[in-house]
């Protein structure tokens with residue numbers, strides 16, 4: 001499709017991330033729909049293709065917005081990094097590639113909050129439609145013919161076998177398909193990695209359809225404001241290389257900028273808290289006090305363990321000559337350290353007996369890393385990391401613009417641990433991680449706890465360390481919450497309350513955080529949003 005300047009499309013999608021790429025694909029499948037997809041970042045980056053590229057992109061401005069959060073008591077005054085993908089594929093192109101849907105109860109909760117059509121039964125067909133699951137699994141729950149290739153490596157490594165055994169010794173079962181009938185248990189991480197390549201939404205949803213004549217993808221295109229005719233959204237004002245442009249939407253604009261940028265774009269366009277917008281000189285188009293509120297994320301301490309037994313972690317096998325070996329292994333098989341999901345083993349566990357579903361997540365990385373100027377470096381010390389945190393935190397923060405300038409990053413306040421239950425469950429998660437790491441099956445590995453350290457035992461001592469050491473697992477959600485209460489931003493059809501022709505479809509619409517990582521549910525949201533848009537067009 002030729003130049004977008006001043007053109008009219010049927011649909012404009014802002015942001016080509018986990019959700020936006022899916023929306024653009026499904027809407028343009030009908031050749032009668034003219035679709036414009038705007039992406040602020042570039043079309044590609046070398047490291048988005050190789051799974052370990054995750055580590056190379058964490059601090060890389062070429063494909064990452066590199067936000068950081070405001071200092072707060074729960075972080076001991078630290079500014080936590082908030083990486084977000086800024087490239088075709090969005091955060092699915094820079095993430096850790098773990099594939100976790102969440103629990104049936106997560107979506108049933110959304111439905112119980114009044115969101116019709118979002119119960120687990122309602123969303124399961126979209127989870128199935130998105131994936132080609134390349135491992136054993138019950139077809140009642142798993143999809144085989146979707147664009148996204150999902151794999152599940154067997155636990156061959158002695159380290160992972162020991163962990164499964166140790167978890168069994170403390171009462172945690174081995175459950176290879178945590179995206180199937182039930183989530184609880186320990187398992188190898190399912191991954192959006194196949195044939196040694198990262199399966200981003202750019203790779204799976206956009207690359208195969210780049211030649212559709214009715215789809216235009218503009219990269220390096222920063223959406224700066226929405227255009228309105230009264231209370232109807234009619235287009236997008238954006239810039240490419242600093243040059244202003246606009247495009248009009250005859251039917252709808254779908255904002256899929258992610259949990260940081262979607263509320264930012266709404267506020268820049270005059271949708272949000274009136275006093276806040278007026279103070280920045282922004283004309284109020286529509287008052288919606290929930291824009292930017294209800295921010296939730298996982299605040300995850302990483303416990304660290306030294307391993308005495310030689311040769312079983314990537315600290316021994318992935319440095320110096322070992323790294324050459326890993327590179328060759330990857331070149332010939334697509335496997336090994338370079339083809340690895342960020343945390344290859346995880347466990348969904350109960351904090352106490354009697355719960356209907358697990359509420360804590362533990363994840364293991366088979367090496368120790370330390371921060372370097374260009375991202376994490378592999379440590380000399382041999383060991384492993386185990387992060388441990390509650391899955392459905394109740395602490396809520398907010399994100400708001402601080403200027404009427406689309407290039408100025410918004411202020412991010414997480415308010416971590418402000419709900420006492422989050423602090424209590426974080427301590428519990430660390431204690432369970434300790435119980436697995438010290439179970440008899442782990443004895444041959446000669447483990448020694450480095451952090452929090454055996455000297456920290458009381459809840460207060462552990463929490464004091466959490467405040468100084470924890471980071472997020474990069475799952476911000478909820479800032480354009482779906483619902484019908486006064487703080488909701490979109491309704492159950494993802495339409496912005498009070499504005500016609502405008503939907504939000506990405507992780508920001510989640511009313512609560514799903515139990516696990518957020519890429520799979522964001523892709524599901526993209527699938528379901530496209531389905532609703534197309535249904536409206538047929539009506």
Ligand SMILES: Cc1cc2nc3c(=O)[nH]c(=O)nc-3n(C[C@H](O)[C@H](O)[C@H](O)COP(=O)(O)OP(=O)(O)OC[C@H]3O[C@@H](n4cnc5c(N)ncnc54)[C@H](O)[C@@H]3O)c2cc1C
Nearest residue numbers: 015017018019040090091095096097098223258507517519
């Ligand atoms: C480092 C990291 C590791 C992660 N690890 C995992 C993991 O292992 N497993 C997992 O399930 N989840 C993981 N996540 C989380 C998961 O990837 C995200 O929750 C998910 O990708 C969010 O999808 P989204 O569609 O909401 O936003 P995104 O995928 O972030 O997409 C938003 C897109 O919109 C573009 N955009 C934003 N503003 C504008 C604008 N104004 N104009 C034009 N374009 C714009 C962005 O550049 C981006 O491409 C991780 C995330 C990160 C950052």
